[in-house]
Amino acid sequence: xxxxxxxxxxxxxxxxxxxxxxxxxxxxxxxxxxxxxxxxxxxxxxxxxxxxxxxxxxxxxxxxxxxxxxxxxxxxxxxxxxxxxxxxxxxxxxxxxxxxxxxxxxxxxxxxxxxxxxxxxxxxxxxxxxxxxxxxxxxxxxxxxxxxxxxxxxxxxxxxxxxxxxxxxxxxxxxxxxxxxxxxxxxxxxxxxxxxxxxxxxxxxxxxxxxxxxxxxxxxxxxxxxxxxxxxxxxxxxxxxxxxxxxxxxxx
Amino acid sequence: xxxxxxxxxxxxxxxxxxxxxxxxxxxxxxxxxxxxxxxxxxxxxxxxxxxxxxxxxxxxxxxxxxxxxxxxxxxxxxxxxxxxxxxxxxxxxxxxxxxxxxxxxxxxxxxxxxxxxxxxxxxxxxxxxxxxxxxxxxxxxxxxxxxxxxxxxxxxxxxxxxxxxxxxxxxxxxxxxxxxxxxxxxxxxxxxxxxxxxxxxxxxxxxxxxxxxxxxxxxxxxxxxxxxxxxxxxxxxxxxxxxxxxxxxxxxxxxxxxxxxxxxxxxxxxxxxxxxxxxxx
Amino acid sequence: xxxxxxxxxxxxxxxxxxxxxxxxxxxxxxxxxxxxxxxxxxxxxxxxxxxxxxxxxxxxxxxxxxxxxxxxxxxxxxxxxxxxxxxxxxxxxxxxxxxxxxxxxxxxxxxxxxxxxxxxxxxxxxxxxxxxxxxxxxxxxxxxxxxxxxxxxxxxxxxxxxxxxxxxxxxxxxxxxxxxxxxxxxxxxxxxxxxxxxxxxxxxxxxxxxxxxxxxxxxxxxxxxxxxxxxxxxxxxxxxxxxxxxxxxxxxxxxxxxxxxxxxxxxxxxxxxxxxxxxxxxxxxxxxxxxxxxxxxxxxxxxxxxxxxxxxxxxxxxxxxxxxxxxxxx
Numbered sequence: 107x108x109x110x111x112x113x114x115x116x117x118x119x120x121x122x123x124x125x126x127x128x129x130x131x132x133x134x135x136x137x138x139x140x141x142x143x144x145x146x147x148x149x150x151x152x153x154x155x156x157x158x159x160x161x162x163x164x165x166x167x168x169x170x171x172x173x174x175x176x177x178x179x180x181x182x183x184x185x186x187x188x189x190x191x192x193x194x195x196x197x198x199x200x201x202x203x204x205x206x207x208x209x210x211x212x213x214x215x216x217x218x219x220x221x222x223x224x225x226x227x228x229x230x231x232x233x234x235x236x237x238x239x240x241x242x243x244x245x246x247x248x249x250x251x252x253x254x255x256x257x258x259x260x261x262x263x264x265x266x267x268x269x270x271x272x273x274x275x276x277x278x279x280x281x282x283x284x285x286x287x288x289x290x291x292x293x294x295x296x297x298x299x300x301x302x303x304x305x306x307x308x309x310x311x312x313x314x315x316x317x318x319x320x321x322x323x324x325x326x327x328x329x330x331x332x333x334x335x336x337x338x339x340x341x342x343x344x345x346x347x348x349x350x351x352x353x354x355x356x357x358x
Numbered sequence: 359x360x361x362x363x364x365x366x367x368x369x370x371x372x373x374x375x376x377x378x379x380x381x382x383x384x385x386x387x388x389x390x391x392x393x394x395x396x397x398x399x400x401x402x403x404x405x406x407x408x409x410x411x412x413x414x415x416x417x418x419x420x421x422x423x424x425x426x427x428x429x430x431x432x433x434x435x436x437x438x439x440x441x442x443x444x445x446x447x448x449x450x451x452x453x454x455x456x457x458x459x460x461x462x463x464x465x466x467x468x469x470x471x472x473x474x475x476x477x478x479x480x481x482x483x484x485x486x487x488x489x490x491x492x493x494x495x496x497x498x499x500x501x502x503x504x505x506x507x508x509x510x511x512x513x514x515x516x517x518x519x520x521x522x523x524x525x526x527x528x529x530x531x532x533x534x535x536x537x538x539x540x541x542x543x544x545x546x547x548x549x550x551x552x553x554x555x556x557x558x559x560x561x562x563x564x565x566x567x568x569x570x571x572x573x574x575x576x577x578x579x580x581x582x583x584x585x586x587x588x589x590x591x592x593x594x595x596x597x598x599x600x601x602x603x604x605x606x607x608x609x610x611x612x613x614x615x616x617x618x619x620x621x622x623x624x625x626x627x628x629x630x631x632x633x634x635x636x637x638x639x
Numbered sequence: 640x641x642x643x644x645x646x647x648x649x650x651x652x653x654x655x656x657x658x659x660x661x662x663x664x665x666x667x668x669x670x671x672x673x674x675x676x677x678x679x680x681x682x683x684x685x686x687x688x689x690x691x692x693x694x695x696x697x698x699x700x701x702x703x704x705x706x707x708x709x710x711x712x713x714x715x716x717x718x719x720x721x722x723x724x725x726x727x728x729x730x731x732x733x734x735x736x737x738x739x740x741x742x743x744x745x746x747x748x749x750x751x752x753x754x755x756x757x758x759x760x761x762x763x764x765x766x767x768x769x770x771x772x773x774x775x776x777x778x779x780x781x782x783x784x785x786x787x788x789x790x791x792x793x794x795x796x797x798x799x800x801x802x803x804x805x806x807x808x809x810x811x812x813x814x815x816x817x818x819x820x821x822x823x824x825x826x827x828x829x830x831x832x833x834x835x836x837x838x839x840x841x842x843x844x845x846x847x848x849x850x851x852x853x854x855x856x857x858x859x860x861x862x863x864x865x866x867x868x869x870x871x872x873x874x875x876x877x878x879x880x881x882x883x884x885x886x887x888x889x890x891x892x893x894x895x896x897x898x899x900x901x902x903x904x905x906x907x908x909x910x911x912x913x914x915x916x917x918x919x920x921x922x923x924x925x926x927x928x929x930x931x932x933x934x935x936x937x938x939x940x941x942x943x944x945x946x947x948x949x950x951x952x953x954x955x956x957x958x959x960x961x962x963x964x965x966x967x968x969x
Contacts, residue, residue: 160857163777186863187362194861200854204876214862217872219366264858271862370783370865380764384752384841387834391792391800398803411779443695450692463696465957466703471705472888472956474895476922480705480929480945504702506713509701535681537688541770565793568922572929592795592898599799600902607803613795625791629784 107354111136111275112157117171119152119161123213127153134275134322139297139306141314141320141337145352149329150309151197154277157307158192159185175275184238190218193268198284199260201267208248210263211235212269230270237303238266239296241318253326258289265296269304276300278308282315292318313353317341325349388601392618399615402608411580412594418605422613424580425594426497430581432574432590433564436497440506441556447507448514448552449540471508478504479569487573495581495588498574502566506559517548554631561624565591565617591617643712694770710946717939725943731908733932736938740947742910746918747948749825750900751893753914754832759886761833766882770842770848771870798902801831806903813915819836823905824917831899836892840885847881848874849965884962891955895948897922900922921948 107308112134119127127149133255136142142150155161156169159180173180180188185271201210203285211231215222222230235241238275239244261281268276278297282290297306297319316323317337324334325348332338344350406421413420447467454460478501486497521544529539546554570576575587576597591613598610642815659786681889693795721738747918773779802823809830851874859869905917906927921926921944931939 158861160861163857165861184363185860186367186865189861190863194857196854196857196861197855200852200858202855202858202873202876213872217859217862217864217868266437267858267862282669293435351904366868370867373867377764377767377772380761381768381782381788384761384765384789384834385839388789388792390804391797392798395796396806410904440918443676444902446692446695450696453692454696459696459700463699466699468960469703469953469956470699472891472895472952474897474922474952476895476897476925477706477945477949480713480942481709483929484709485705500899507699507702534684535929536809537685538681540688561791564796567793567795568926571926575930592793595795595799596898596902603677608742610799614799616965617793618796621791621793625788632914 109136110134111176112307113174114157116175117153117156117173118155118167119149119169120167121152121164122166124328127156128314129295130171130331132331134305134307134325134335136303137303137306138321139301139308139319141316141323142307142309142326143316143323143352144326145267145330146311148326150326151279153326154279154307154309157275157277158189158194160189160194165337187194190271192275192277193271193273195261195268197280199257199264201255201260201263203251203253205252206249207244207252207255207263207271211250211266211270213267233265236265236269237269237300238262239292239299240266253264256289258285258292261289261293262296265293265300269300273304275305275307278306280309280311283311289319290315313341318351325351325352361364382432387635395611395614395618397563398611399613401619402612403615412578412598412609413605415603415606420605420609422591422594422616424577424589425591425613427580427582427614428574428577428588429564429590429592431584432498432570432588433560434471435496435584436485436502436506436563437556437560439503440510440559443503444507444556444559445508445514445545445552448518449545451511451515452518453540465470467508467628471512474568475566476542476571479572484571490585492503493573493587495574495584495586497589498588499584501569501573502563505556507564508558509562510552510555513558513574514548514552517551517555518544520551521547550631554628557613557624557631558597558628560608561621563629564621564624565592565595572595585632648684653912688842706949709940710949714939714943714946716936717943721940725913725940729768729910731926733937733940734935736934736936738936740921740940740944742908743919743921743924746825746904746911746949747894747920747922748827748906749914749918750832750920751890752892753825753829753891754836755886755890757833758837758889759828759840760888762837763844763882765837765841766844766848766885767874769845771874772847781914786838786841789834794835794896794898795902797831797835798899801827801899801903805830809915817912818915821905821915821917823903825904825911825914828900828904828920829914831903832893832896833897835899836889839889839892840882843885843888844882845965847878847885850881850967851877878966880962881966883967884959887955887959887962889960891952894955895952897926901926921945963969 110133111239114132115128117127117130130153142154144150157173157180160170161167164256175188175191201303202213208231209216212222232241235244237260239313240259243259245321252260255263282293286295286344294315297308300306308319320337322335323337323339323340325332327348333344333346340349359455378598406419408421409423410419410421411424412422427524451460451464480495482504484500487493490497520610525547526539527544570593571589574590574593576593577587577589581588595610595613595617598606598613601607655901679836683944692835717738721728725738725740726761727741728737729741730737731742746871765782770782806822806827809827810820813822815819855877856869864872864906900920901923904919904923906923907917908919908924911918925941925944929938929941
């Protein structure tokens with residue numbers, strides 16, 4: 107019996123008048139990798155951004171319905187608590203350009219005004235970077251600016267930055283779409299390892315990626331959650347016609 | 359942990375309120391100044407005020423006709439000099455983005471924009487007043503024209519930069535010579551942007567006093583001869599505002615209100631033309 | 640430049656007559672000749688136009704160097720006679736032919752920096768309000784337009800208002816805190832200047848803040864930062880060079896501002912003893928004394944002030960503009 111970490115019920119999201127996420131019901135189990143896929147503009151990224159309340163930062167964006175994290179309603183918590191528990195990695199790597207690699211990793215602590223003793227800080231940095239499989243590459247240049255790294259390294263730095271805060275859930279919004287194939291595979295390998303400690307929700311428009319990395323897959327189409335099932339089942343024997351069409355490449 | 363977060367949230371909203379407060383405090387002095395000048399000036403303005411020249415000390419009444427006419431002539435001549443040169447300068451900078459002369463030229467336009475107006479007044483004095491043997495409205499116009507140039511050049515360049523290259527290519531493809539492409543196609547397409555730059559430049563210099571101190575110099579009578587000293591609105595305000603006579607102070611308040619309305623009107627026109635232009639794009 | 644055109648014309652004119660020969664009508668021959676002449680004229684005008692543009696570009700450079708040259712040439716007598724002593728001389732007494740510019744340098748620096756210190760919190764608040772908190776809506780339109788109006792009001796009007804309204808207020812304030820109640824002086828000038836320079840740093844700061852990539856802000860939000868923490872740790876560091884340039888350009892404005900300062904600073908050529916004392920700035924001395932200067936050395940000493948002012952503002956503006964262009968190109 108696996109425990110549910112995130113549950114949404116009749117969840118809707120809007121941009122002004124535009125209804126972009128329609129009545130989504132989903133239960134996400136702990137310590138799994140969940141892939142969210144669908145054609146562009148299907149609302150998958152918006153749904154992801156609703157989970158840690160990044161959606162409401164866009165002017166005119168609203169949402170309603172139930173979004174629960176560990177039996178607690180996300181929308182009755184303060185957004186800061188939500189974002190501390192649910193980390194996020196963005197489509198394009200966005201390390202803070204004014205900070206060094208070291209400072210980027212502990213940026214979350216700094217921003218949150220948590221002062222760690224030097225020893226502990228070093229430990230957090232090393233641990234997070236090793237978990238993000240970046241430690242070996244950057245351990246000699248920790249005090250260089252993060253923007254000197256390659257795209258794949260920058261993205262892993264962003265992952266390290268997110269997991270340094272010890273979140274329960276990590277949201278990844280097309281984390282490899284701006285990366286080359288080699289960097290992509292290093293980030294994908296990383297996802298497998300992170301599964302033991304975190305619950306990962308990854309948005310992707312790349313079906314192969316969804317099939318490779320995830321335990322479960324959710325398929326969004328025109329704002330609706332069409333199908334949500336074990337990845338293997340979904341790719342071999344989809345229930346819905348639209349899913350069938352999508353995974354066989356009949357529309358994109 | 360929870361207390362820390364509560365503190366941070368409270369700090370964030372407190373600082374937000376503080377920022378909003380500071381931002382809106384800026385508006386207060388402006389509103390004070392505007393209201394004060396309207397109150398002090400409105401009672402002084404009537405038909406008599408607009409068509410008469412100032413009376414000598416001790417006699418009440420009098421108007422600012424010489425300054426109004428003088429301002430119009432000085433600004434008009436300045437615009438006549440600055441508009442063609444400024445627009446051509448803007449075209450030059452837009453057409454030659456890479457050349458070395460254009461680099462220096464652009465730098466000099468930037469420098470010109472920052473030169474204190476009093477310095478331009480001094481220079482105009484040595485360029486025109488001294489060689490011509492006396493203060494003249496023309497030298498004042500030249501000083502103001504130098505101040506208008508950077509604004510017109512920059513706004514022309516920025517406007518032309520926004521026009522798509524395809525427009526120029528289409529015109530060249532029809533075999534039009536360069537000057538026709540520029541003057542008949544490019545400039546007409548950007549005309550409202552260029553125009554708003556011109557109006558803005560007039561608005562900026564309409565209230566300039568410092569460059570006129572040693573050039574147009576001022577004149578208590580009506581004069582239309584641009585080779586002789588001429589009164590202008592800002593000069594009149596400066597001279598009468600610093601005088602100890604109440605009649606003259608009253609005159610200066612009336613003149614301030616007129617100058618203020620004139621400058622605000624020009625700014626509003628600029629705003630409207632810019633908005634129109636943006637919608638068009 | 641003319642050579643390629645001539646060649647171009649020759650090829651064209653040798654082409655067209657071939658066609659003319661084929662169709663042997665006299666009127667067409669005339670027409671063709673007309674057309675040749677016309678296109679020849681067109682090309683000539685094109686060249687004249689291109690040259691005019693280059694000349695205009697050159698004129699801008701000449702204008703600035705002309706200004707510099709004029710100032711240098713006209714202040715040579717004073718530079719020769721007084722040397723560097725001029726800048727540090729503490730007395731300015733034209734009657735005795737003693738010209739020390741230090742009181743004015745000090746007056747300029749005091750008024751400008753005091754004004755800058757007063758105005759920075761306000762201009763940054765406007766920049767953050769318009770750039771981050773409320774970039775859209777009627778309230779921010781209102782604030783934006785009002786702040787732009789501050790820059791539009793002529794300086795002589797600020798001076799007049801300062802003289803009539805602000806100076807009496809400052810005077811009663813001064814008598815309350817127990818300094819000599821003169822009203823006019825450095826402090827009054829700084830207050831007026833502070834209002835006048837708010838728009839420059841504010842509008843530049845606003846556009847810089849709006850250029851901060853939203854992904855960076857989202858990165859900080861996703862780590863649980865509050866709005867203020869995003870402003871302090873993401874927006875300020877990212878825009879710091881731009882904000883600095885805005886402050887620099889405001890300073891350039893304050894240094895060169897003439898009329899408003901001349902009207903409320905009190906015009907005394909002695910070194911101000913406190914920030915409430917009357918004084919003079921470089922620009923206000925020139926405005927006050929230039930037309931009265933009766934001796935060549937006196938005029939020349941005043942021009943040298945203009946030269947110093949010109950050089951300082953040029954340096955400040957060039958640095959400011961360079962920072963901005965580097966920032967916007969990134």
